[in-house]
Amino acid sequence: MLPKTTRAAVLVAHGAPLEMTDLPLPEAIEPGAALVRLHCSTLCGTDIEIWSGKMSFPGMLPMVLGHEMVGEIVALGEGTLDALGRPLKTGQRIGWSESTCGHCHGCNILREPVACSSRGYGFLQRADRPPYAISGLSQYAYVTPGAEKLVIPGAVKDTWAAMAGCTAKTVLRAFERAGNLRTGAKVVVQGAGALGIFATAAARLSGAGTVITVGAPESRLAMAKRFGADHTVDIALGSEGIVEAVMAHTDGHGADYIFDFAGAPSIGREAVGMAAQRGRIIVVGTTDHAENPLSLGRVMGKELTFHGSLNGDIADYKRALDFFVDFGSRMPWDDLFSAPVGLSGADAAIRAMQAQDIIKAVIDPRLS
Structure with missing residues (x-):
């Protein structure tokens, strides 16, 4: 029955x-x-x-x-x-x-x-x-x-x-959309929720050389360390401080891959600022349709590639x-x-x- x-x-x-x-x-x-x-x-x-x-x-x-x-x-x-x-x-x-x-x-x-x-x-x-x-x-x-x-x-x-x-599945699709990670690459994960922590682990298991997780609160950043982050950056630093911290952790070169799992209004500007030459920025966590200006000159100058990834x-x-x-x-x-x-x-x-x-x-x- x-x-x-x-x-x-x-x-x-x-x-x-x-x-x-x-x-x-x-x-x-x-x-x-x-x-x-x-x-x-x-x-x-x-x-x-x-x-x-x-x-x-x-x-x-x-x-x-x-x-x-x-x-x-x-x-x-x-x-x-x-x-x-x-x-x-x-x-x-x-x-x-x-x-x-x-x-x-x-x-x-x-x-x-x-x-x-x-x-x-x-x-x-x-x-x-x-x-x-x-x-x-x-x-x-x-x-x-x-x-x-x-x-x-x-x-x-x-x-x-x-x-x-x-x-x-959302994280793994984003990694595929990025062209899959190059061994030894420098990776930034924006966001320390479940998506961000899983992405941190996936980056580590995929052979990334340096994994940096950006987010808050401190308890989640500590969890990100347990899941493979080499460095964590607290968003309390503000946009300029976040970019400076990432650049310091990457010897001034920036990140090869940046994954947005946070969706904050400042995410795009920060990603462009911390990206390495010919870096890839994968947008996953930004779901609203607000206009958040980017420096297209910096996108052009760094020859950046953007990927959207949906679920x-x-x-x-x-x-x-x-x-x-x-x-x-x-x-x-x-x-x-x-x-x-x-x-x-x-x-x-x-x-x-x-x-x-x-x-x-x-x-x-x-x-x-």
Whole structure:
């Protein structure tokens, strides 16, 4: 007997406490779809921006937060396959990508899932319309036919697999967009949240010669050191001080690769200032559309290359899972996560992330 409803923590107003409620589940599972009992969700910075109202658009509420999640299949629609064309089975532990339509310009002409014009993020699904529950802060999630599904390798923990669904795949896609790191390169990571710390680790594991993490607070910079940073720079120094510190740590030459995982208004100017000749600047964390002037003369004079990198697709997700299989013992990944709480603790976990008291909140809907 399939469950008819799922308990969920619903955001009804930005900054307001989450409301515990029961949401309907489909009476029948569509071909290509799956119903999953969630094992855990890890909260992303985007979840916090949506909760606070920093990221908002008309008609998005009410909604269920959470787009990094992993769970166990409890029911399948006819012919439901994984991303590699293999039949799925109940009881398997899976993760999945945001749904894509498969027939728009982005999907079929660009062959780029992140450019899908109908990309189905959880935060585009209202909690008062079918299929209601496709996100993480829920006991069950309905995985739509257009979402590509992957069986999670046994060596990958639930928390790692959940984080692979956004944080890890976003970072690895950005590294690929940069052309992959040159061995011995000097790398700056702007931002010391989960993305920045994971990027710090990835840079170290990829053979970077010098890794510098820029951010705050001090506790997160200390964590960045544990994940491979040779140097850290506190944003309290201000833009000029940050650039001066990076130049000092790179013998005055600047950084070969600069990854924006912070999104502050000063990020672009600082990146241009600290970039080495022919350096590459990869913009990942800047999501607003504000005009932040850059010195194009310095961009030209240094022959800089800019890359934008948007989230990630199912290929990036697969690479992220493989990354944890290969490098699971190389970094203290578990230190990124808070102690798991149930749905009733999700609101407090969000507020703790907002206050930067924790890096990565973990919600286990199986807990009380």
